[in-house]
Amino acid sequence: MLKKxxxxLxxxxxxxxAVIAMQPADFSVSRSTTVNAPPSAPFAQVNDFRNWAGWSPWLKMDPDTKVTFDGPAEGKGAKYAWVxxxxGEGNMTxxxxxxxERILIDLIFVKPFAGDNDVEFTFKPEGNGTTVTWTMTGKNSFMGKAFSLFMSMDKMVGGEFEKGLADIKAAAEAPAPAAN
Structure with a gap:
């Protein structure tokens, strides 16, 4: 009986x-919003990691996050790390x-799970505004595939992308401070 x-089991x-192994190897999460401002306004929010404190949903989850910056202040080569x-812990370049028009970021997660993902922001003029799209793509490890049986990456981070985009929109649409 025990043998049976x-x-x-x-x-x-x-x-x-077998079921876990057959789950998709790749994932992609993407969300968009329309900002009532020219592309330069939302682009500036993303291109300088120092601006992320105003809109990143993950920084809002933990205001005690330790953040460091390296490289140029903005654009290609700018680096951002968090603990x-x-x-968790990770870094972006x-x-x-x-x-x-476009920003491409290498996003590396160190903890709680290791991962290397691509993040892309695009800024497309639409009439008097801009459509901002935030996309993250990556590979599912075996653990990621197992986790996706219960919750997809889209469900896990899609809502956070929506919150971040809403805050980018608010910051980009805010009137410029008056000069003294």
Missing amino acids: ILLI AALVVVLF SQKT ILESQAN
């Missing part, structure tokens, strides 16, 4: 591993910065 139970484990009790 162990065989059944072993078979279930094999089936579970947080709530959101701007790989490409095409003024008012």
Whole structure:
């Protein structure tokens, strides 16, 4: 009887591993919003990591996040690293910065799970405004595939992208401070 139970459990484990292995190897999460401002306004919010404190949903989750900057103040080569009790640890580097059009970022997660993802922001003129699109793509590790059985990456971070885009919109649409 014990032998049959162990065989059944072993078979279930094999089936579970097979199901996990068959999950998609790649993921992509993308959200967009329309900003009532020229592309230069939302572009400036993203191109300088120092501006992220005003709109990053992950920094808002943990105001005690330790952030460091390296390289140029903005654009290609700018670097940003964080350590947080709530959101983990990682770093970002701007790989490409095409003024008012596109920003490509290498996003590396160190903790709680290692990962290397591409993040792209695009800024497309639409009438008197700009459509801003935030996309993250990457590879699912075996653990990522297992986790996706219960919650997709889209469900996990899509809502946070929406919050961040809403705050980028608010910052980009805010009137410029009056000169003294």
